[in-house]
Amino acid sequence: MTSAPSPAAAAAQPGETFDAIVVGAGFAGLYMLHRLRALGLRTRVFEAGSGPGGTWYWNRYPGARCDVPSMEYSYQFSDELQQEWNWSERYATQPEILRYVHHVADRFDLWPDIQFDTRVTAAHFDEARGRWIVRLDTGTEITARFCVMATGCLSSANIPDIPGREDFRGPTYHTGHWPHEGVDFTGQRVGIIGTGSSALQSIPLIAAQAAHLTVFQRTPTYAVPARNAPLDPADVARIKAHYPEIRARNWQEPFGVDFHQRSESAHAVSAEEREREFEKRWQEGTLGFLAAFSDLLIDPQANDYAAEFIRRKIRSIVKDPATAGKLLPKQVVGCKRLCLDTQYYETFNRPNVTLVDVSETPIACITPDGLKVGDTGYTFDRLVFATGFDAMTGALDKIDIRGRGGLALKEKWRAGPRTYLGLATAGFPNLFTVSGPGSPSVLSNMLPTIEQHVNWIADCIGYLETHRQRLIEARTEAEDAWVDHVNEVAGMTLYPRCNSWYLGANIPGKPRIFMPYIGVPPYVEKCRQVAANGYEGFALSA
Numbered sequence: 001m002t003s004a005p006s007p008a009a010a011a012a013q014p015g016e017t018f019d020a021i022v023v024g025a026g027f028a029g030l031y032m033l034h035r036l037r038a039l040g041l042r043t044r045v046f047e048a049g050s051g052p053g054g055t056w057y058w059n060r061y062p063g064a065r066c067d068v069p070s071m072e073y074s075y076q077f078s079d080e081l082q083q084e085w086n087w088s089e090r091y092a093t094q095p096e097i098l099r100y101v102h103h104v105a106d107r108f109d110l111w112p113d114i115q116f117d118t119r120v121t122a123a124h125f126d127e128a129r130g131r132w133i134v135r136l137d138t139g140t141e142i143t144a145r146f147c148v149m150a151t152g153c154l155s156s157a158n159i160p161d162i163p164g165r166e167d168f169r170g171p172t173y174h175t176g177h178w179p180h181e182g183v184d185f186t187g188q189r190v191g192i193i194g195t196g197s198s199a200l201q202s203i204p205l206i207a208a209q210a211a212h213l214t215v216f217q218r219t220p221t222y223a224v225p226a227r228n229a230p231l232d233p234a235d236v237a238r239i240k241a242h243y244p245e246i247r248a249r250n251w252q253e254p255f256g257v258d259f260h261q262r263s264e265s266a267h268a269v270s271a272e273e274r275e276r277e278f279e280k281r282w283q284e285g286t287l288g289f290l291a292a293f294s295d296l297l298i299d300p301q302a303n304d305y306a307a308e309f310i311r312r313k314i315r316s317i318v319k320d321p322a323t324a325g326k327l328l329p330k331q332v333v334g335c336k337r338l339c340l341d342t343q344y345y346e347t348f349n350r351p352n353v354t355l356v357d358v359s360e361t362p363i364a365c366i367t368p369d370g371l372k373v374g375d376t377g378y379t380f381d382r383l384v385f386a387t388g389f390d391a392m393t394g395a396l397d398k399i400d401i402r403g404r405g406g407l408a409l410k411e412k413w414r415a416g417p418r419t420y421l422g423l424a425t426a427g428f429p430n431l432f433t434v435s436g437p438g439s440p441s442v443l444s445n446m447l448p449t450i451e452q453h454v455n456w457i458a459d460c461i462g463y464l465e466t467h468r469q470r471l472i473e474a475r476t477e478a479e480d481a482w483v484d485h486v487n488e489v490a491g492m493t494l495y496p497r498c499n500s501w502y503l504g505a506n507i508p509g510k511p512r513i514f515m516p517y518i519g520v521p522p523y524v525e526k527c528r529q530v531a532a533n534g535y536e537g538f539a540l541s542a
C-alpha cells in the first residue's frame, strides 16, 4: 500500500544531534535510511540535489537508461515492492527509474527524514565525545554517532580542464548534470566530447535531432546492441513468480546478475563454436557478452577473440571505411566498461555526424564558437561534455573528512584509497562507505550489492547496540591485507591493462590503483564471515 507522500525534512538546527546521518539519497541512502530507522535510530539523510534518486536524479540526458535488466536492477529487500512494481522495458529509462525511486520513497515514507538541497561539506571525528561533527553548506553544524557515506561511485562529474572552457559562447552541458527541462537540439550544431557509456546512449538521439553533431573521440568504445524492448507480461509474471530463486542464483554470479557465465575457456572450443557463442550473445543484447567464456578477462588471446568479433561487427555496420577504422577499439575488451548501445555505430552512417579522433592530436582549446584540435577549428552552437566522473573517490574527496588525530581521509588516501572491505577505513571510527573502493561496486549489478552493503552496515550497527559497544573501527592490519588481496585479484585479470576510470586514469594526478573488487560471491562470503566472527578485523570499544 502506498501512502500519500510526506513533506521532506525541515532544515537541521545548529547543534542538533542524530544517532546517524547518511550522505546521499540515491538507492544506497534511501535503503540505509529505511534500515536505520527500523533499528530505532534517529537518522537524517542529507542530499545535495533537490530530490531523491542520485544517479537517476542527475543523469537526465537523452537515452539515459540502465544496462542491467530492470527486473534485476531493482531492490529485493521487500517482496511486496518487487511484486507490485511493473517495469515496462527490458532496460528501463531514467524517467521510469526515477518514478520507481519516488514510489519507494512514498511507500516507505522516507521523505520526512531527508533534507534536500543540502551538501555535507565536512565531517570531523571528535575523539573526546566519540561523535562525528558534520558541517552543512548552510553553515549549520550537527553531530551524529554514525556517519554513512552513500555518496555514489559515479556522482562527481568530471569536466576536463581544457583551455578556453569559459570562452564558449553557447550553452554547455555535462551528461551527469542534465537540465531537468530537457534540451532541444533541433536545428543546432552540436559538439560532444567523450565516447563512454553516457555518450553512447545520447549520441544517436542527439544526432537524430541536431542539424549536425561532431563527436570528439579519444578512445573508441566496445559496445554490444542492447536490443531493448517492451517487457513481455508473461516473462514478467514468470520472473515475479520465481524472484527468490532468481535473486539467489544471481548471488552466485561473478557480477551479481545472471550473465549465463560459461565455464569453458575460449581455447577449449573450435573457432566455429566461439563464433556461434559470440553471435548468440550479440543477438541477445546483454553485457553477458563477456561471460561467453571463462577466460575472456584473464587471457589476452581469449580476450582478443571477443575484441576481434566486435571489431568485425563495427566494420560491417559503419559504411565509410575511414570512419569505421577510427571507431575500432584496440584495447582489451572489458577493461573499460563494456557498453550496451542502440544504433550507436549506425549513427556514424548519418550525413549529419562527423567523428573526430583526438587520440593523437588532442583538443587544444575551446573557442567562443567551438573548439580546436591541433590547428583545425570546429564550430558548433552547443557543447556536451560526456566526460564521465571522478569515480569511486571523487564525491568523498569533496568532503573534508577527518578521523582520529585530525587525519584527512584525502591525505590517508593520497597514494590510493585504502579500505577494509570497501566498508570502512582505519582511523575513522563509526564511518561507513556504501560501495566504497575495495568492494565490487561498479563491477557488479549495483542495486543488489548496494543492498548487501546497507544490510551489512545496519546489522553491524545493530550488533553494536545489542553488545553495548560505542565504536567500531577497521584495524590497520586487516585493511592492509584486504588492499593487498584486492590488488592481487585484479592483477590476475586483464582489468588493469588499460587507462580506465576503474584505475582513476581519467583524472589527471589521481593515483592509478584498481579500485573495485572483482567477484561478488567471494566478497559476499568474506563479509558474512567477518560479521559471523564478531566483526573480525575491526576493533570494537565500549
Ligand SMILES: Cc1cc2nc3c(=O)[nH]c(=O)nc-3n(C[C@H](O)[C@H](O)[C@H](O)COP(=O)(O)OP(=O)(O)OC[C@H]3O[C@@H](n4cnc5c(N)ncnc54)[C@H](O)[C@@H]3O)c2cc1C
Binding pocket: 023, 024, 025, 026, 027, 028, 029, 046, 047, 048, 049, 053, 054, 055, 056, 057, 059, 064, 065, 066, 067, 068, 073, 118, 119, 120, 121, 150, 151, 152, 153, 154, 155, 198, 395, 398, 399, 434, 435, 444, 445, 446, 447, 450
Ligand atoms: C548514467 C548511468 C547509468 C548507470 N547504469 C547502471 C546500471 O545499469 N546498472 C548498475 O548496476 N549501475 C549503473 N550505474 C551506477 C549507478 O551509479 C548505481 O547503480 C546506483 O544508482 C548508485 O546509487 P548510490 O545511491 O550508491 O549513488 P548515487 O545514485 O550516485 O547517489 C549519491 C547521491 O549522493 C549525493 N551526494 C554526494 N556527495 C554529497 C554531499 N557531500 N552532500 C550531499 N549529498 C551528496 C549526490 O548528489 C547523489 O545524489 C549507472 C550510473 C550512471 C551514471
